[in-house]
Amino acid sequence: MTDLRTELGEAVAAAFAAEGVDPALARVTASDRPDLADFQSNGALAAAKALKANPRDLAGKVAARLEGDPRFASVEIAGPGFINLKIADATLAKRAAEVAADADHAGAAVVGDPRKVIIDFAGPNVAKPMHVGHL
Structure with missing residues (x-):
């Protein structure tokens, strides 16, 4: 299962490509x-x-292509050309159901070659000076 940001990034990249723009520029991040x-x-x-074009106009064209996508509740242009994406409740509900149905991994990526990792936490006496024996 791909994560939601990757899935949405692919949709935005396809919209950029449809406008003749390099899809690699269509980076989707969590909103600030x-x-x-x-x-x-x-x-x-x-x-x-x-492209020496107006960024707000280009963002508007990309947003127009994304507005029909049922995964988005809204697609808005902000400032000089930022594209703000709100996720539809149905998309989140579907994703939550997929995670709940995946009892083995709970939506986490499957590791190809699982390895055992041992983590050791130090517990030095803070009342004594630290030395190499604490490592």
Whole structure:
């Protein structure tokens, strides 16, 4: 199962590609302002600079392509060309059901070659000086 950010990133990359923009610029990250959006993309800023175009216009074209996608509750343009993405409740419910159904891994990525890892926590006496024996 791919994580939600990767899945949304692929959708945004496809929208960028449909506008003739390098899909590698369509990076999706968690929003710095969760009150405004769940995820955001600032790829229109870099793409517009490379194309010598208006970033807000380019972001509007990309957003128009994403608005029909049922995974998004809303797609909005903010500032000079940021694309704010709010996830639809149905998308989150579907993802939660997938995680709940995956009893073995609970949605975590499956490791190809699992290895045993031993973690040792030191418990030095803080009332005594530290020395190499504490390592």
